[in-house]
Amino acid sequence: MANQVPLVDYLVLGDKPHLVANECTKCGARFFDRRSACASCSNTDFKKVDVATEGTLQTFSIVHMAAPGLPVPFVSAIINCGGTSVRTNVINIEAKPENIQLGMKVRLATYSMGADSAGTEAIAFGFEPAK
Amino acid sequence: MASNDVYILGIYMTKFGKHSDRDVLDLGSEAILNALKDAGVSMKDMGVMAAGQLMGGVGIAQQLQKQIGQTGIPAYNVTNACATGATAMRVVYMSIASGECDYGLAVGVEKLAGAGLLAGGSRADSGDTWKPQGRQGAIVPTDGLIGTDTMPGTFAQIGLEYGHRYGGVTFEDFAKISEKNHANSALNPLAAYQKVFTLEEIMNDIMISYPNTRPMCSANCDGAAAAVLVSGAKLKTLSREQQRRAVKVSASILTTDPYEEACQVLPNVNTLTKLAAKQGYEKAGIGPEDLNLVELHDCFATAELVHYDNLGLCPEGGAVDFLRAGHPYRTGKTPVNVSGGLQSKGHPIAATGIANIWEICHHLRGEAGPRQIEGAKVGLAHVIGLGNACGVHILEKSAL
Ligand SMILES: [Zn+2]
Numbered sequence: 443m444a445n446q447v448p449l450v451d452y453l454v455l456g457d458k459p460h461l462v463a464n465e466c467t468k469c470g471a472r473f474f475d476r477r478s479a480c481a482s483c484s485n486t487d488f489k490k491v492d493v494a495t496e497g498t499l500q501t502f503s504i505v506h507m508a509a510p511g512l513p514v515p516f517v518s519a520i521i522n523c524g525g526t527s528v529r530t531n532v533i534n535i536e537a538k539p540e541n542i543q544l545g546m547k548v549r550l551a552t553y554s555m556g557a558d559s560a561g562t563e564a565i566a567f568g569f570e571p572a573k
Numbered sequence: 574m575a576s577n578d579v580y581i582l583g584i585y586m587t588k589f590g591k592h593s594d595r596d597v598l599d600l601g602s603e604a605i606l607n608a609l610k611d612a613g614v615s616m617k618d619m620g621v622m623a624a625g626q627l628m629g630g631v632g633i634a635q636q637l638q639k640q641i642g643q644t645g646i647p648a649y650n651v652t653n654a655c656a657t658g659a660t661a662m663r664v665v666y667m668s669i670a671s672g673e674c675d676y677g678l679a680v681g682v683e684k685l686a687g688a689g690l691l692a693g694g695s696r697a698d699s700g701d702t703w704k705p706q707g708r709q710g711a712i713v714p715t716d717g718l719i720g721t722d723t724m725p726g727t728f729a730q731i732g733l734e735y736g737h738r739y740g741g742v743t744f745e746d747f748a749k750i751s752e753k754n755h756a757n758s759a760l761n762p763l764a765a766y767q768k769v770f771t772l773e774e775i776m777n778d779i780m781i782s783y784p785n786t787r788p789m790c791s792a793n794c795d796g797a798a799a800a801v802l803v804s805g806a807k808l809k810t811l812s813r814e815q816q817r818r819a820v821k822v823s824a825s826i827l828t829t830d831p832y833e834e835a836c837q838v839l840p841n842v843n844t845l846t847k848l849a850a851k852q853g854y855e856k857a858g859i860g861p862e863d864l865n866l867v868e869l870h871d872c873f874a875t876a877e878l879v880h881y882d883n884l885g886l887c888p889e890g891g892a893v894d895f896l897r898a899g900h901p902y903r904t905g906k907t908p909v910n911v912s913g914g915l916q917s918k919g920h921p922i923a924a925t926g927i928a929n930i931w932e933i934c935h936h937l938r939g940e941a942g943p944r945q946i947e948g949a950k951v952g953l954a955h956v957i958g959l960g961n962a963c964g965v966h967i968l969e970k971s972a973l
Contacts, residue, residue: 447705503730508726512716520835
C-alpha cells in the first residue's frame with residue numbers, strides 16, 4: 443500500500459478515518475490546533491480526543507466565487523459533531539440550495555487528492571449526507 | 574452639558590466611490606481639513622490624533638500630518654479590521670475623557686476600488702511533494718477545501734446559522750434587506766452607488782455565495798471620514814452655534830468576542846455585538862427603544878439580519894418578524910442604514926466606522942436633507958471587524 447498523508451494533521455487516516463481535537467482537561471473546550479492555554483478558561487493542560495464522525499448541518503453557504511483555481515460552486519458548512527463544531531465542505535452532493543437542509547444528518551468521508559512525485563497520496567475529508 | 578462629557582464638534586466624509594486620480598493622503602486630508610472647518614477649529618488646537626488605514630503602509634497618521642500640519646501631538650496608528658475607524662474614534666474619545674487634552678482628531682481612510690474578493694490567506698505551492706506546514710500541518714492551503722475563508726461565504730453562514738437557530742428565514746428575506754438599503758442610497762449623494770434594485774433583480778443577480786448575490790455584498794471603494802472631538806468643558810467656552818451643532822458621544826464602546834463553543838470555527842459576530850450594545854445602553858442610560866436611527870454593519874445582507882437581534886432592536890429570535898413588519902425601513906419604528914449601508918454607500922474599510930457616525934450626526938443636527946429622519950434625537954453606529962472587534966457609538970443631539 444502506498445504511503446498516505448492527511449490534508450491536515452487533525453485528520454487521522456486508517457480503517458476508521460476521523461478528526462482529533464485538543465481538549466482542555468478543565469472545561470472541555472476543543473481546538474483543532476495547539477493552544478498555549480485554553481481560550482475559555484486559561485488552563486494549560488490538553489488531551490487528544492476523537493471527534494464524532496457523524497453530525498448535523500448547523501449552517502452552510504454555496505460558494506460561487508472563490509480564490510483562483512478552486513472549483514466552484516462548493517458547499518462550505520459548519521457541522522455539529524456531538525457538540526463539537528467542525529468546519530468543512532459538504533461533499534458528494536450537487537451544490538444547490540434545494541439539496542441542502544439546515545439540520546440534515548451528515549457523516550465524515552475521505553477522498554484522494556492525488557499523489558506527489560514520491561508516490562505519497564494525499565487524503566482530504568469532507569462531510570456527506572448520511573442516508 | 575457636563576464638563577466630563579465628550580462631544581463631536583466637527584465631522585466629514587468624502588464621496589465614497591472610485592477616486593482614480595487621488596491617493597489615500599488626498600482623501601484623508603480632504604476629510605480632516607473639512608472636519609476641522611466643520612468644527613470651526615484648526616489643526617493647532619488638536620491635542621491628539623488617531624488614524625486608521627487597513628490596507629496600507631506604516632504610519633498613516635504621520636503621513637497625513639505631513640499633508641495638513643505637523644504639530645508634535647501624540648498620534649496613534651490603529652488597525653482593527655472593519656472596526657478600525659471606530660477604534661480611532663474611541664482612542665480620541667478616551668484621551669479627551671481622561672482629561673489629557675480638550676480636542677482630538679480621528680480619521681479613517683482606504684483605497685479599495687477594484688480590490689475584488691477579499692479572501693483569507695493563501696500561500697504558494699510547496700513544490701512537488703506534500704509537505705505539512707503551519708499550525709494545522711496543512712499540505713496545501715485549506716481555503717475552499719475545508720470550508721471557505723471568503724467574506725461573502727463566512728457572512729452567508731452567519732446569516733443562515735441564525736436561520737437554523739430560530740427558524741423561518743428565507744433567501745427572499747435577506748434580499749429584502751438589500752432592496753431596502755439600495756433604495757435608501759438613492760437619497761444619499763455621497764454613496765458609491767445610488768441605484769435602486771427590485772427584489773427580483775437582487776435575487777437574480779450573480780450569486781457570490783448563497784444566499785448573498787452581488788448587490789447583497791458590500792461595495793469595495795475609496796473614501797475617508799474624519800471627526801473632531803471636544804471636551805464638554807471646552808465646548809462651554811465655544812459659540813452657541815458650535816454648541817448647538819455639537820453631538821454628544823453618550824457611549825463609545827469596543828469589545829472582542831468572549832469564548833463560546835464554535836467561535837474559533839466560524840467567527841461569532843453575535844456575542845461581542847450583544848456585549849457592546851449592553852455596555853453602550855448602560856453607559857448612555859438609554860434603551861434600544863429610544864433610538865431614532867441605527868447605522869449597523871451590513872457588510873452583507875445576511876449580516877444585517879442578525880444585528881437587529883444583537884443590538885436589541887427586536888426580541889431574541891425576532892429579527893425576521895422585525896424585518897417583515899417594516900420596522901427597519903425609513904418609515905419604520907427603527908430606521909436602519911438610511912445612508913444606504915455598506916451594500917450601496919460602500920465600504921472603504923477604515924473609513925466606515927467614522928462614516929457611520931457621520932451619518933448619525935447629520936440626522937441629529939437636522940442636516941440630512943431629503944433623507945432626514947425627522948426629529949432624530951438619538952442614534953447608534955455599529956461596526957464589526959472580523960477577528961473580532963465590535964465598535965458601538967451612541968450619539969445624542971445637543972440639548973440646545
Ligand atoms: Zn478550558
